[in-house]
Amino acid sequence: VEANTFTGALLDRAFDKRRRDPAWLQAQRRHSAARAVVAGTAGLKVAGSHLDLAPLTSIIAPAFPEPVLLGLDDHGPLFAVDEDSPAPVLERPPMIGAGGRRAEPPPPAEGRLGLREAATTLSQADGGLAAYAAAILNWHRAHRYCPNCGAATEPQEGGLARSCPACGAQHHPRTDPVVIMLVTDGDRLLLGRQRPWPPGRYSALAGFVSPGESLEEAVAREVQEEAGVRVTAAIYMSSQPWPFPASLMLGFTCRWAGGELGGIDDELQDVRWFDRREVEAAAEEGGSEVWLQGSGDGGRLLLPPRSAIARRLIEGWLAGPELSLGQT
Numbered sequence: 001v002e003a004n005t006f007t008g009a010l011l012d013r014a015f016d017k018r019r020r021d022p023a024w025l026q027a028q029r030r031h032s033a034a035r036a037v038v039a040g041t042a043g044l045k046v047a048g049s050h051l052d053l054a055p056l057t058s059i060i061a062p063a064f065p066e067p068v069l070l071g072l073d074d075h076g077p078l079f080a081v082d083e084d085s086p087a088p089v090l091e092r093p094p095m096i097g098a099g100g101r102r103a104e105p106p107p108p109a110e111g112r113l114g115l116r117e118a119a120t121t122l123s124q125a126d127g128g129l130a131a132y133a134a135a136i137l138n139w140h141r142a143h144r145y146c147p148n149c150g151a152a153t154e155p156q157e158g159g160l161a162r163s164c165p166a167c168g169a170q171h172h173p174r175t176d177p178v179v180i181m182l183v184t185d186g187d188r189l190l191l192g193r194q195r196p197w198p199p200g201r202y203s204a205l206a207g208f209v210s211p212g213e214s215l216e217e218a219v220a221r222e223v224q225e226e227a228g229v230r231v232t233a234a235i236y237m238s239s240q241p242w243p244f245p246a247s248l249m250l251g252f253t254c255r256w257a258g259g260e261l262g263g264i265d266d267e268l269q270d271v272r273w274f275d276r277r278e279v280e281a282a283a284e285e286g287g288s289e290v291w292l293q294g295s296g297d298g299g300r301l302l303l304p305p306r307s308a309i310a311r312r313l314i315e316g317w318l319a320g321p322e323l324s325l326g327q328t
């Protein structure tokens with residue numbers, strides 16, 4: 001099985017007692033082979049089609065906050081540095097290298113890559129590293145103040161936690177779970193489209209998991225809200241980090257269990273059933289890697305990009321057995 005984009009960072013995250021040892025952390029920072037992923041609002045620093053890892057000593061300046069220790073790879077310690085820090089105190093920080101996100105201009109500079117572009121340009125391992133670095137730097141940007149008491153927080157454990165000196169609260173990086181699901185009914189597949197997408201693009205339904213809800217319940221609720229139908233038999237397929245800014249996409253398939261399409265909520269422009277032939281034809285065409293702008297003619301189905309878990313779910317469904325309608 002092909003791994004999902006944004007997975008596959010090859011490193012030891014050292015997520016153990018080593019991180020809580022100040023002497024060990026200091027030694028990593030001073031290590032002659034210490035390098036850093038450099039990222040900021042303009043994107044990730046790249047050289048050609050791989051991340052441009054700078055020697056840590058060359059980029060540490062008084063203006064930079066403590067670099068985040070991502071972990072150790074075969075060459076030594078690997079850090080992430082937010083090149084835009086320190087940010088103005090009261091301004092809401094933009095996301096790290098989100099390039100291509102709705103209403104944002106594409107990343108401008110040469111030698112920079114937006115995160116979405118990184119998904120299709122970088123190797124599997126570098127894509128995973130990009131996702132990790134962006135997610136953790138985004139978290140630091142948004143958690144400079146304690147959500148409990150409002151005091152300024154301080155990085156701990158090489159940057160994989162923050163603590164509040166005023167109230168003692170410990171804060172850990174967040175990952176927000178999102179369920180993304182294919183609804184199937186024999187050889188029919190239910191897909192939806194959002195307004196900003198290129199003409200003809202349809203993809204899997206998706207939504208955030210709500211507090212106090214199981215993943216299966218989230219799948220059923222989201223499908224009901226977005227398409228007005230009931231589903232059953234949710235089966236977990238695979239997951240994909242989605243650092244825009246901190247999601248984890250949890251991929252499912254589920255079966256239509258009743259109800260007719262209708263009552264579409266504001267998020268979606270349309271939901272439709274597609275038969276296997278239509279989906280097969282769209283998959284064979286390859287389809288655009290472009291996320292938002294695109295050249296679909298509006299008449300034919302345009303599948304999501306290959307770097308999206310939705311596309312992997314659809315390809316997985318196509319690879320499965322052909323069924324006649326109603327036989328599930």
Ligand SMILES: [Zn+2]
Nearest residue numbers: 146149164167
């Ligand atoms: Zn506090």
